[in-house]
Amino acid sequence: DGGITQSPKYLFRKEGQNVTLSCEQNLNHDAMYWYRQDPGQGLRLIYYSQIVNDFQKGDIAEGYSVSREKKESFPLTVTSAQKNPTAFYLCASSVGQALTGELFFGEGSRLTVL
């Protein structure tokens, strides 16, 4: 079954702790993305990556870090520097450099900071 998998689905963190959200895809897509979803603010881009070992900051990258060591994996670390980390995080992938840029989303990870 091809798709994009995020884990964990729910995560609780104490203030001051770093957490890493996993995103894996078996669609053979080149491009991968992390979005943050907050009520009334839509989907805001955190980081994106077009190819392995390369990634770019999105609109709200402060307090986050990513890596792209493998084509199928794009983990997101929410660091203690992120001031308001409680949110719903969505990972997505796309073929990249194609005529259409359809994004395929994972189920999301809900992070709550206690």
Next chain:
Amino acid sequence: GENVEQHPSTLSVQEGDSAVIKCTYSDSASNYFPWYKQELGKRPQLIIDIRSNVGEKKDQRIAVTLNKTAKHFSLHITETQPEDSAVYFCAASNPGGYQKVTFGIGTKLQVIP
């Protein structure tokens, strides 16, 4: 960078009526405009898209129109049904090169039976 504005933020319609959601974008280089539907508790999924060389596209009860000169595009849903209730996001991107997809804030559509 690209800025996408979407309105209204909430929309209630009676079942069978039409619903229209409007978006504007700022970057004239954007040439791909998808619409995503997110049902409660689920992932966003593409429902229709349009490229800048086309003015209108239809798929059964949904249609999208694009005005490149004015930099705005709209989603039209006809004969709405309760299962159309969801949050709808418009987006803009330039798939060529380093693709960055920018979303609007979303419209929560409620179809009242």
